Amino acid sequence: MEREPAKPGTPATNVLERQIAGLDALEMANRSRPGLLRRTWASTWPVLAAVAIAIGAWELVVLSGWKPTYVLPGPAQVFPQLGRDLSESSFWAGLGLTMRRAIIGFALAIIAGVLLGAVVSRVRFLRVAFGSLITGLQTMPSIAWFPLAILLFQLSESAILFVIVLGAAPSIANGLIAGVDYTPPILLRAGKILGLRGLALYRHLILPASLPAFVTGLKQGWAFAWRSLMAGELLVIIGHHTSLGVRLEYARENIDAPDMIAVMIVILFIGIVIDRLFSAADRALRRSRGLDPS
Structure with missing residues (x-):
């Protein structure tokens, strides 16, 4: 015999509705995006860090005396x-x-x-x-x-x-x-x-x-x-x-x-x-x- 679907208001239906609502809430949470300022900073600070590292390495090479400063300032x-x-x-x-x-x-x-x-x-x-x-x-x-x-x-x-x-x-x-x-x-x-x-x-x-x-x-x-x-x-x-x-x-x-x-x-x-x-x-x-x- 085929199993009849759960009727509205039954415990099985209530559990299913709560599960669906939970999945919807989880999906909406995943879709939520951080603010503009946070997204801008998240995409900017790695670039700034890379620039700082590059400038520091450049200064170290100059201080090493590898080339005179009129060639490599x-x-x-x-x-x-x-x-x-x-x-x-x-x-x-x-x-x-x-x-x-x-x-x-x-x-x-x-x-x-x-x-x-x-x-x-x-x-x-x-x-x-x-x-x-x-x-x-x-x-x-x-x-x-x-x-x-x-x-x-x-x-x-x-x-x-x-x-x-x-x-x-x-x-x-x-x-x-x-x-x-x-x-x-x-x-x-x-x-x-x-x-x-x-x-x-x-x-x-x-x-x-x-x-x-x-x-x-x-x-x-x-x-x-x-x-x-x-x-x-x-x-x-x-x-x-x-x-x-x-x-x-x-x-x-x-x-x-x-x-x-x-x-x-x-x-x-x-x-x-x-x-x-x-x-x-x-x-x-x-x-x-x-x-x-x-």
Whole structure:
């Protein structure tokens, strides 16, 4: 005989309701998030600790006498120079030029990488023909492109942007391709049943499903773009355009080690800030999909 379900108001039903209520309360407790100040501090203090350790190690190396201070100055020499640089309008103009190049080059790389990744990921013949080539381009050092870029575009902005795009676009394309590869086939079948075809299929199904891997590709692409830009500004010096790379090269030529390291700190700081922005976007994406309860 089949067992009849417990009726409302019976002891068994009351026990079951209390258990469900307890599970709901536990789930809500796990979903509760700490305050903004606590979350900010939790994500900031490890960075501050790492910076303090790095500065301490730097000072110890300087105190060891491994290199003379005019070659390897300590924090006491570099940070005042950094303050002087930040007080100069020419420094901010150079920083603005560098960031403008970075944004334009990265935007062009996103366009090229998305188009390339979207086509290659869905056409089997192109995947076989160009899949390994894209990975090969990704592993190629950006510095190797500059002789060709200078030959094609001379010492110009186009030469720098050319190398930025070639350095970043393959990573972005590979990120999109990886995201498409991990799109569950059942979603593709459901989309086709709903009548999604062509661009509509990409816009409403494939791109949202591949977004986590695509964000990772964007983050890696930015790293390649930033490295390519710094190499370009060291090699392609355009008259009357004093960018961060140009200041770095001038400091090296003038054997001004404090200024050189100060500019390097600024370049490092910008890289860290952009990385934190990408990490925040990744956490927000995972949280929106229920993958990050913190």
